[in-house]
Amino acid sequence: MRIHVLSENTTCRADLEAEHGLSLLIESGGRGILFDTGASAAFARNAERMGLSLSAVDVAVLSHGHYDHGGGIERFFQLNKRAALWVSPHAFDPHFNAAGKDIGLSPALAGHARLRRPAQDVTNLAPGVQLHRAAAMPAPYPAEGAGMTAVVDGERVADDFRHEQYLLLQEGGLRVLISGCSHRGVLNIATHFRPDVLVGGFHFMKVDPEMESDRLRAAANTLLELPTRYYTGHCTGAGACSVLKPLLGERLSTFATGHIIELTSNA
Numbered sequence: 001m002r003i004h005v006l007s008e009n010t011t012c013r014a015d016l017e018a019e020h021g022l023s024l025l026i027e028s029g030g031r032g033i034l035f036d037t038g039a040s041a042a043f044a045r046n047a048e049r050m051g052l053s054l055s056a057v058d059v060a061v062l063s064h065g066h067y068d069h070g071g072g073i074e075r076f077f078q079l080n081k082r083a084a085l086w087v088s089p090h091a092f093d094p095h096f097n098a099a100g101k102d103i104g105l106s107p108a109l110a111g112h113a114r115l116r117r118p119a120q121d122v123t124n125l126a127p128g129v130q131l132h133r134a135a136a137m138p139a140p141y142p143a144e145g146a147g148m149t150a151v152v153d154g155e156r157v158a159d160d161f162r163h164e165q166y167l168l169l170q171e172g173g174l175r176v177l178i179s180g181c182s183h184r185g186v187l188n189i190a191t192h193f194r195p196d197v198l199v200g201g202f203h204f205m206k207v208d209p210e211m212e213s214d215r216l217r218a219a220a221n222t223l224l225e226l227p228t229r230y231y232t233g234h235c236t237g238a239g240a241c242s243v244l245k246p247l248l249g250e251r252l253s254t255f256a257t258g259h260i261i262e263l264t265s266n267a
Contacts, residue, residue: 037072063180098147
């Protein structure tokens with residue numbers, strides 16, 4: 001399995017663009033799977049510079065309804081004429097950050113003919129490719145809401161991230177879970193799925209590594225108890241990584257735009 005990082009907050013190549021966002025192109029089981037589209041069309045420009053074809057993508061998934069993951073949806077549809085994009089039934093609900101800024105998706109795309117919305121908690125997209133809705137997942141640990149809100153049934157409420165979803169890939173005996181921002185809580189996600197590999201943001205970017213170091217250490221201890229290797233970036237935050245990395249050691253790797261994550265059965 002190979003995962004190309006098309007868009008992330010940082011870049012490992014001078015010819016690639018970085019932005020606050022996430023987009024991954026996954027090669028698994030002979031298929032091309034696009035996971036998120038970043039905040040803009042930058043992911044598409046980066047893909048071209050990396051020698052990757054978005055027109056060949058077989059299926060696409062949107063992790064949740066925030067602009068930094070779905071800002072490039074329209075550009076993807078322009079470049080790819082056949083792949084469906086799987087979004088949560090709640091992805092296009094209005095979403096706001098703690099300051100009240102609109103961070104949702106473009107409402108104009110809500111009725112696009114190529115959007116697919118899962119009707120079940122688990123949807124089999126292809127052999128070895130499953131989409132899981134966050135709403136069905138137990139959450140004993142606090143979510144990483146950071147004061148975010150959503151409009152549900154006409155009422156502005158604290159966001160419970162019912163619009164989040166995860167991609168579970170199984171190949172060569174390896175279980176790989178892809179998460180966008182892990183707003184439902186990375187500890188909830190990791191302990192529920194117990195994957196061999198977890199790729200995505202942990203949403204610790206608002207956590208003060210000095211004032212809240214105990215919280216990060218406790219999170220690292222929980223993650224260490226699992227049989228999982230972690231690849232993270234985007235919303236995890238450099239400060240949080242500076243605390244987590246010494247504790248998790250080789251179990252934790254960070255990624256940037258342009259990186260290629262190669263996963264084998266002994267990952």
